Amino acid sequence: MLYQKLKEKIEAHQSIIGIMGLGYVGLPLGLSFCEEKYHVVGFDIDAEKVQKLMAKQSYIAHIPSKWIGDMVQSGYFKATTDFAQLANVDIIIICVPTPLGFHHEPDMSYIESASHKIRPYLKKGQLVILESTSYPGTTDEVTKPILEQSGLKTPQDFFLAFSPEREDPGNKEFTTRKIPKVVGANDPESRDLAVSIFSKILKAIPVSNSKTAEAVKITENIFRCINIALVNELKMIYQKMGIDVWEVIEAAKTKPFGFMPFYPGPGLGGHCIPIDPFYLTWKAKEFGYPTRFIELAGEINTDMPRYVLHRLMEEFNLRKQSLNGSKVLMIGVAYKRDVDDFRESPAFPLYELLIGAKAQVDYYDPFVLEVPQAHETGSMIGKKSIAWDLKKFAEYDVIVIVTDHTKLDYQGLVQSAKLVLDTRNGTRNVVGDCRKKITFA
Ligand SMILES: NC(=O)c1ccc[n+]([C@@H]2O[C@H](COP(=O)([O-])OP(=O)(O)OC[C@H]3O[C@@H](n4cnc5c(N)ncnc54)[C@H](O)[C@@H]3O)[C@@H](O)[C@H]2O)c1
Structure with a gap:
């Protein structure tokens, strides 16, 4: 009835x-x-x-x-x-x-x-x-x-x-x-x-039933979290081997079955992928099961901002530069391209690491004009995006691409930069001699 x-x-x-x-x-x-x-x-x-x-x-x-x-x-x-x-x-x-x-x-x-x-x-x-x-x-x-x-x-x-x-x-x-x-x-x-x-x-x-539907969602996000960790790990290995991980993924995804592309980055962000898998980890304890894949993926993904810092130090070292006192511009604070959502963004831990290394850090993000008060934003609270100004960008010792927003003039950015550390392959379409200024993390 x-x-x-x-x-x-x-x-x-x-x-x-x-x-x-x-x-x-x-x-x-x-x-x-x-x-x-x-x-x-x-x-x-x-x-x-x-x-x-x-x-x-x-x-x-x-x-x-x-x-x-x-x-x-x-x-x-x-x-x-x-x-x-x-x-x-x-x-x-x-x-x-x-x-x-x-x-x-x-x-x-x-x-x-x-x-x-x-x-x-x-x-x-x-x-x-x-x-x-x-x-x-x-x-x-x-x-x-x-x-x-x-x-x-x-x-x-x-x-x-x-x-x-x-x-x-x-x-x-x-x-x-x-x-x-x-x-x-x-x-x-x-x-x-x-x-x-x-x-x-x-x-x-x-x-x-309800718990099956709940498990479906958690499974989807664990799948993503683990595959992103895998590709982040491969990125670090291939970097050392002189292999471009993005080229590998582009070619691998031409296989019509059995491969699904996931992309590396400076760490996980957003309200879901860094968080949801740990809901299962917590619940699994009730049944006496460890969730080793999830923990390992979490470890790798959480450590990525530290890897970006490490890569930056390597590049500075080659140039006899030090991070202490250097001027760093981060492009992007949002956790992924073309959104204003910055929850759990890897930009925040990266910022803390850079500040910890005594760098002077600014950011540019057309979607996040100011960093509001939130639990993850740490010492970035209240910081404002600088304006898009290629002349000014030339004053920075390095520009780190954290988020690859689509409508940015990457060609102009690389041309005016001294050095670009790209964590997302945002510079994929940049052409000419200025490509020599790009390095990856
Ligand atoms: N954002 C995503 O992309 C996404 C994707 C898939 C699943 N989810 C899941 O969906 C859920 C919601 O995520 P979201 O991104 O929309 O969060 P959100 O923070 O954008 O929105 C949640 C809203 O709920 C309101 N709220 C909090 N407590 C409330 C209450 N007691 N009564 C009424 N409103 C209340 C908040 O003020 C806020 O506006 C989460 O479980 C998230 O994991 C999010």
């Missing part, structure tokens, strides 16, 4: 969707439902974000204000900090952060707090979907018990599912709606309802 009612509402586009957390994941997801003429209420604890969204302004570089403006204007999207409005929605999708705690343990406080905020307004027939990345067992062991403190039980009274997010911010080829979405629930009705709603905006892939 409850199932049938919600199913009919979904099919008639009359179910109201609540999104908890209007960040990189929740915002585009909510707007995608609005495009299909579902009314969406976005909930966030950050009043400033809510205010901006209601003023039709984006606060995320790759999400256009026009998209938000159109959806607010059409009446399909609204954002609020008033959680009492949860009582008016039919479906609640939780998209809150899942960071790591101080000792690399999962920080479940956001999921717990979101679940506690839902509990007083939970009503019969609602569907709650957890979307935040977490270890297998989270939906059953964290979300469900908190929601059931309401006195309602799943699946008799309310429906519960887990559907991981695969968003790749800034990826123009695979936007929210082009990425298939895995959906797991412990009972067929919850699963079918979650599949039904997601099917309205993308291809939904059902799996047998």
